[in-house]
Amino acid sequence: MGYRWMSDALKHIADLSRTQIRLHAANHPFYMIHDNIRVVFHKETQRTNNQTHGDNGTAATLIEIPEQYRDWPHIxxxxxxxxxxxxxxxxxxxxxxxxxxxxxxxxxxxxxxxxxxxxxxxxxxxxxxxxxxxxxQHMFPAVPIEETTSDGNLLVLRSCKTWVDMTSVVQDIRLGTDLMIPWLGDQLTFARLKHLKQMRQMHRCASDRLDYLTPVFGWFHAKMLIGEVIFENYRDSKAG
Structure with missing residues (x-):
C-alpha cells in the first residue's frame, strides 16, 4: 500500500461522491451548510522559505432531504x-x-x-x-476562499454551484424559477448571505439576484452561546 495507491483510492472515492452529489442535486431537494476553517501547516525543519503557517478556507456540506419530505405540509x-x-x-x-x-x-x-x-x-x-x-450528508472539498466578506461568500456560492454542476444556462434557469435552497451558517455567515442578497437585488437575472438562496441561522451555534453564557455566569472565581 503505497502513496500512489492511496492517492488513487481517495480520488476514486471523491469522484464517486461527486457523482452522487450531482445526481441528488439534479433530482431531489437538499440544503447547504458552509463555514470558515483555518488549517495550520506545521513544519518540522523551519527555514526562511519553509515556515509554519496557517491558511484560511471554507468547508461546505450538502445535506440530502429524503424525497418523502418534498411535499411536507406547510405550517x-x-x-x-x-x-x-x-x-x-x-x-x-x-x-x-x-x-x-x-x-x-x-x-x-x-x-x-x-x-x-x-x-x-x-x-x-x-x-x-x-x-x-x-x-x-456529503462534504465538499475545502476551498482556499475566505468567507469573512460578502465577496468571499459569493465565491463560495460559485464554488458550490460548480461542484454540484449548476453552472450551465439550463441550471441557471432552474435556479431562478424552480429551486429554493436553504443555506445554513453561523450568525456571521447568515448576516453576510442576507447582505449579499440585498446588494444584488438590482440584477435582472433571478439567479444573479440569488433568489434561490434562503439564508438560515444555524441554531446549534445559539445553543453553544447559551451554554457558554450560563457557564460564565455560574462558575466560581479562583478565589472560591
Missing part, C-alpha cells in the same frame, strides 16, 4: 391559533413541566411518580424512521 402562524393545536401545546407544556419536576431531588422518591396520569403525552405526529428516511 404557519395561523396553525398555532387553532383551538385543537392550543390544547395539544398546553398538554405538552404541562408534560414537560411535570417531567422536569420528577427529575429533581425533591421528587426523586415521590411514590406516584410512575403514575400514568403524570406520563408525558404521546406524540401527535411522530417523525417516521427507517432506511427510507435517512438523511445523508
Amino acid at each position: 404557519d402562524g395561523d396553525n398555532l391559533l387553532e383551538p385543537e393545536t392550543l390544547d395539544r401545546i398546553r398538554s405538552f407544556k404541562h408534560g414537560s413541566l411535570i417531567r422536569l419536576l420528577l427529575k429533581t431531588e425533591e421528587f426523586a422518591k415521590y411514590e406516584h411518580g410512575d403514575s400514568p396520569y403524570l406520563a408525558f403525552p404521546d406524540p401527535i405526529h411522530p417523525l417516521p424512521t427507517g432506511p427510507d428516511y435517512q438523511v445523508k
Whole structure:
C-alpha cells in the first residue's frame, strides 16, 4: 500500500461522491451548510522559505432531504391559533413541566411518580424512521476562499454551484424559477448571505439576484452561546 495507491483510492472515492452529489442535486431537494476553517501547516525543519503557517478556507456540506419530505405540509402562524393545536401545546407544556419536576431531588422518591396520569403525552405526529428516511450528508472539498466578506461568500456560492454542476444556462434557469435552497451558517455567515442578497437585488437575472438562496441561522451555534453564557455566569472565581 503505497502513496500512489492511496492517492488513487481517495480520488476514486471523491469522484464517486461527486457523482452522487450531482445526481441528488439534479433530482431531489437538499440544503447547504458552509463555514470558515483555518488549517495550520506545521513544519518540522523551519527555514526562511519553509515556515509554519496557517491558511484560511471554507468547508461546505450538502445535506440530502429524503424525497418523502418534498411535499411536507406547510405550517404557519395561523396553525398555532387553532383551538385543537392550543390544547395539544398546553398538554405538552404541562408534560414537560411535570417531567422536569420528577427529575429533581425533591421528587426523586415521590411514590406516584410512575403514575400514568403524570406520563408525558404521546406524540401527535411522530417523525417516521427507517432506511427510507435517512438523511445523508456529503462534504465538499475545502476551498482556499475566505468567507469573512460578502465577496468571499459569493465565491463560495460559485464554488458550490460548480461542484454540484449548476453552472450551465439550463441550471441557471432552474435556479431562478424552480429551486429554493436553504443555506445554513453561523450568525456571521447568515448576516453576510442576507447582505449579499440585498446588494444584488438590482440584477435582472433571478439567479444573479440569488433568489434561490434562503439564508438560515444555524441554531446549534445559539445553543453553544447559551451554554457558554450560563457557564460564565455560574462558575466560581479562583478565589472560591
